[in-house]
Amino acid sequence: MQASVLQAKFERIRANKLFETFVIVVIIASALLVGAKTYDMPAGVATVTLFLDWFISAFFLTEITIRFLGEKRKRNFFKSFWNWFDTVIVIVSLIPADDTELALVARLVRVFRVLRMISIIPELRLLLVSLVKALPQLGYVMLLMFIIFYIYAAIGSTLFENINPTLWGDITISLLTLFRVMTFEDWTDVMYETMEVYPLSPFFYISFIFLTAFAFLNMVIGIVVNVMEQENEKLRKEEAEENNEPTLQDVMEELRVMRRELHTIKQGGKENE
Secondary structure (H helix, E strand, O other): OHHHHHHHHHHHHHHOHHHHHHHHHHHHHHHHHHHHOOOOOOHHHHHHHHHHHHHHHHHHHHHHHHHHHOOOOHHHHOOOHHHHHHHHHHHHHOOOOOOOOOHHHHHHHHHHHHHHHHHHOHHHHHHHHHHHHHHHHHHHHHHHHHHHHHHHHHHHHHHHOOOOHHHHOOHHHHHHHHHHHHOOOOHHHHHHHHHOOOOOHHHHHHHHHHHHHHHHHHHHHHHHHHHHHHHHHHHHHHHHHHOOOOOHHHHHHHHHHHHHHHHHHHHHHHHHO
């Protein structure tokens, strides 16, 4: 009985918005602390930052413990990827960051503590999940983009090698040059250089930019947005099922049934006439 009461208290603390807000504040403070340690600081300030670092680590350990104890079924806690993610980061961040063999690992993990913001804020979690689920579709777009890159790199290396071997010496260097063109990093300097020998070379660059920077980029954005909309719809459906509320599909289905019934009533009235 007492265990269930404690579990209920921890569950209320975990679901408390003020507690979640404080966790976010601590995560931000942790990120700022990592940045502050990259500067030269007086001995007194360094001692304060060390104390704050241990306080943040202790708080994260307490917070993950509260979330674990607040779970009704403890096994369900480890069924979530985000719980595993947070637990690993918290445990590894407890490694002393002093002059030890694992000091470098500990400092790097402390940098990654800011990623806990993703697991805390649902909107960020939704963005990351959508991006991961969009990767299979994005893979085909990237493959097609690589084919276009490869074709243009081969053409550029063949035509422009004698003009500037530094930029077009072989297909590998040509790929890097084309990436520079796609990101608009002084691409006009590259174009004007080849225009002195090939006056029609602007068509080479403009067509490449149109295919990569415009067409393929919009395809990538479209795929990610589509997956995000699917995930949003899935999330809304799950929330509606938890709250026993009708979903949009349920409402549409009821409207279709009502239309069929209304159509049947109208047909029956015409036959009676």
